[in-house]
Amino acid sequence: xxxxxxxxxxxxxxxxxxxxxxxxxxxxxxxxxxxxxxxxxxxxxxxxxxxxxxxxxxxxxxxxxxxxxxxxxxxxxxxxxxxxxxxxxxxxxxxxxxxxxxxxxxxxxxxxxxxxxxxxxxxxxxxxxxxxxxxxxxxxxxxxxxxxxxxxxxxxxxxxxxxxxxxxxxxxxxxxxxxxxxxxxxxxxxxxxxxxxxxxxxxxxxxxxxxxxxxxxxxxxxxxxxxxxxxxxxxxxxxxxxxxxxxxxxxxxxxxxxxxxxxxxxxxxxxxxxxxxxxxxxxxxxxxxxxxxxxxxxxxxxxxxxxxxxxxxxxxxxxxxxxxxxxxxxxxxxxxxxxxxxxxxxxxxxxxxxxxxxxxxxxxxxxxxxxxxxxxxxxxxxxxxxxxxxxxxxxxxxxxxxxxx
Amino acid sequence: xxxxxxxxxxxxxxxxxxxxxxxxxxxxxxxxxxxxxxxxxxxxxxxxxxxxxxxxxxxxxxxxxxxxxxxxxxxxxxxxxxxxxxxxxxxxxxxxxxxxxxxxxxxxxxxxxxxxxxxxxxxxxxxxxxxxxxxxxxxxxxxxxxxxxxxxxxxxxxxxxxxxxxxxxxxxxxxxxxxxxxxxxxxxxxxxxxxxxxxxxxxxxxxxxxxxxxxxxxxxxxxxxxxxxxxxxxxxxxxxxxxxxxxxxxxxxxxxxxxx
Ligand SMILES: Nc1ncnc2c1ncn2[C@@H]1O[C@H](COP(=O)(O)OP(=O)(O)OP(=O)(O)O)[C@@H](O)[C@H]1O
Ligand SMILES: [Mg+2]
Ligand SMILES: [Zn+2]
Numbered sequence: 001x002x003x004x005x006x007x008x009x010x011x012x013x014x015x016x017x018x019x020x021x022x023x024x025x026x027x028x029x030x031x032x033x034x035x036x037x038x039x040x041x042x043x044x045x046x047x048x049x050x051x052x053x054x055x056x057x058x059x060x061x062x063x064x065x066x067x068x069x070x071x072x073x074x075x076x077x078x079x080x081x082x083x084x085x086x087x088x089x090x091x092x093x094x095x096x097x098x099x100x101x102x103x104x105x106x107x108x109x110x111x112x113x114x115x116x117x118x119x120x121x122x123x124x125x126x127x128x129x130x131x132x133x134x135x136x137x138x139x140x141x142x143x144x145x146x147x148x149x150x151x152x153x154x155x156x157x158x159x160x161x162x163x164x165x166x167x168x169x170x171x172x173x174x175x176x177x178x179x180x181x182x183x184x185x186x187x188x189x190x191x192x193x194x195x196x197x198x199x200x201x202x203x204x205x206x207x208x209x210x211x212x213x214x215x216x217x218x219x220x221x222x223x224x225x226x227x228x229x230x231x232x233x234x235x236x237x238x239x240x241x242x243x244x245x246x247x248x249x250x251x252x253x254x255x256x257x258x259x260x261x262x263x264x265x266x267x268x269x270x271x272x273x274x275x276x277x278x279x280x281x282x283x284x285x286x287x288x289x290x291x292x293x294x295x296x297x298x299x300x301x302x303x304x305x306x307x308x309x310x311x312x313x314x315x316x317x318x319x320x321x322x323x324x325x326x327x328x329x330x331x332x333x334x335x336x337x338x339x340x341x342x343x344x345x346x347x348x349x350x351x352x353x354x355x356x357x358x359x360x361x362x363x364x365x366x367x368x369x370x371x372x373x374x375x376x377x378x379x380x381x382x383x384x385x386x387x388x389x390x391x392x393x394x395x396x397x398x399x400x401x402x403x404x405x
Numbered sequence: 406x407x408x409x410x411x412x413x414x415x416x417x418x419x420x421x422x423x424x425x426x427x428x429x430x431x432x433x434x435x436x437x438x439x440x441x442x443x444x445x446x447x448x449x450x451x452x453x454x455x456x457x458x459x460x461x462x463x464x465x466x467x468x469x470x471x472x473x474x475x476x477x478x479x480x481x482x483x484x485x486x487x488x489x490x491x492x493x494x495x496x497x498x499x500x501x502x503x504x505x506x507x508x509x510x511x512x513x514x515x516x517x518x519x520x521x522x523x524x525x526x527x528x529x530x531x532x533x534x535x536x537x538x539x540x541x542x543x544x545x546x547x548x549x550x551x552x553x554x555x556x557x558x559x560x561x562x563x564x565x566x567x568x569x570x571x572x573x574x575x576x577x578x579x580x581x582x583x584x585x586x587x588x589x590x591x592x593x594x595x596x597x598x599x600x601x602x603x604x605x606x607x608x609x610x611x612x613x614x615x616x617x618x619x620x621x622x623x624x625x626x627x628x629x630x631x632x633x634x635x636x637x638x639x640x641x642x643x644x645x646x647x648x649x650x651x652x653x654x655x656x657x658x659x660x661x662x663x664x665x
Contacts, residue, residue, distance in 0.1 A: 291584070294584055295583070295584045298583070298584045298587075338588070339584070339588070341616065342584075342587070342588050342591065342612060342613075342616050343584075343612060344612060345612045345613075345614075345615040345616035346611040346612050346614070346615040346640040347640065348615070349615040349635065349636075349639075349640070350615070350638075350639035350640040350641070352636075353636055353637060353638060353639055354639060361636050362634075362636055364636060366616070367595065368588075368592065370538075
């Protein structure tokens with residue numbers, strides 16, 4: 001039998017919760033914090049001053065004071081004290097960012113990635129180089145409290161092993177552990193699937209803010225998916241779940257998929273399928289090509305319209321399945337699927353309305369992502385911040401000790 | 406947003422004629438807070454006429470206009486504005502030779518004594534655009550003439566928001582826009598509704614309609630064929646409602662709907 005939480009545990013929990021509110025909202029008055037956390041004012045005051053003396057928050061006058069009345073102080077995150085590193089191993093580039101508490105991008109670097117096979121060692125090396133530069137440029141005394149990395153593939157949650165990442169041609173790469181070792185920051189790298197991170201970012205800071213049940217669909221070279229259910233990112237047994245792009249929608253005579261299967265959603269509704277349906281050859285790839293199809297359809301081009309019609313149909317079938325399974329409040333379309341959604345919403349909606357059960361779809365909202373191309377990077381940063389937001393003072397002390405002289 | 410929000414505007418049995426020509430016949434129409442209601446119909450179906458009746462530009466001949474459950478009499482755009490109803494027309498009511506701030510405050514300028522309070526107006530305009538996450542406008546002191554179509558729509562919508570409108574009606578806001586600008590305007594439309602405003606969107610583009618609307622109202626030859634939830638109909642049903650006034654169980658009782 002477990003005893004109730006100790007006072008120390010309660011305090012740590014409250015510090016973490018308060019810091020999370022400020023981290024996500026940017027600035028909040030003590031009154032709002034009191035309200036949101038259901039604690040009394042003196043407790044909030046104590047928590048705020050403890051976080052302030054650790055340098056994690058500061059209190060100041062709000063920037064745009066209304067005309068009337070005495071403005072009350074707001075609590076703001078201190079972006080310069082605790083930061084994380086976020087990496088995105090993209091289809092055509094590597095991106096790295098240093099992101100401060102509160103979500104501010106403090107530094108950002110990227111390098112193009114030529115198509116085809118890239119060894120995990122090469123990628124690790126390049127990311128470590130970025131990390132060195134960015135950490136070197138950080139204010140002295142500021143602390144790296146976490147590192148998150150996004151890959152387009154299936155990732156074992158336990159240790160960040162990348163089981164398969166077809167677009168860089170990786171199989172069973174110990175990416176998380178190698179990158180942790182190579183960085184030498186004393187901070188374990190958390191690796192996640194890119195669309196899962198997009199889902200997390202949109203859930204915390206974007207079009208899904210406040211929504212506890214959402215499905216995020218991310219289009220780039222393939223179709224990735226991230227599922228938030230009851231406020232939690234679904235991963236399944238080992239973290240491989242949420243592979244929405246490989247949901248089978250047309251296995252008999254469907255198109256070949258990059259996974260080796262046939263008729264996966266990605267094969268029927270992904271970038272390749274759209275561009276081929278629009279009559280474009282294999283040289284047309286990427287966001288600009290997708291945009292060009294949507295624009296041609298808007299100008300009345302029959303081929304482009306037909307292509308979007310077909311792709312919208314398949315997407316709608318895929319979403320209808322997800323809606324029946326998960327009853328999400330919101331389905332978000334990000335990456336190139338933003339354009340595809342806006343260009344084929346009539347088909348997508350019609351399929352959902354035809355195939356999803358009335359109760360599962362009646363409050364469903366279809367939205368486009370609000371964070372644009374940064375969603376994945378923001379999600380990686382949020383993942384990296386999670387330790388700090390569980391026990392702020394402990395995390396800070398632990399990492400400051402590692403980084404210290 | 407709850408799907409069961411009670412309507413803020415309820416029109417019941419609206420008739421409207423221009424001389425001998427009856428353009429609206431017994432039209433009922435609900436507009437709900439927190440929702441985008443798409444108003445669709447063929448050219449000449451009466452969409453613009455209906456919203457001009459709501460906006461006080463055309464007097465109605467018969468029927469009831471309820472605002473927040475009270476019957477109201479709206480005889481001028483001023484009456485509509487007083488209720489918090491703003492209409493953004495396609496041929497925008499923005500003045501080319503004025504800048505963004507001047508347009509947003511046109512006729513409702515803030516003064517400090519006798520002089521214009523530019524600082525306050527700038528601050529309010531900037532805050533409104535900011536609150537709508539409008540990032541495409543570089544300077545709020547830019548002349549409206551120099552703005553793109555999408556930016557003009559954005560400013561017109563922001564103007565409606567600045568005046569704390571409860572109902573914002575947009576008559577074909579994306580008709581003249583390219584794909585990227587349409588996307589921005591649609592996102593703005595969606596954000597207005599998600600912030601609790603009752604939004605009406607008139608559009609001929611079914612992708613735009615299905616992308617952002619919660620309900621779809623179809624006018625056919627001046628009659629309301631159906632007002633349905635966007636989660637209950639298909640594209641082809643809406644097209645049938647537009648072109649023939651009915652689709653299966655939906656729509657007007659008699660084909661062609663011309664029983665008089
Ligand atoms: N001021 C007016 N005087 C006379 N007839 C008018 C007037 N305004 C509109 N009408 C007529 O009323 C009918 C409905 O016009 P309205 O502009 O409301 O259509 P609409 O549905 O907005 O069409 P569109 O999609 O082309 O904009 C048309 O037959 C039109 O000619
Ligand atoms: Mg019209
Ligand atoms: Zn597959």
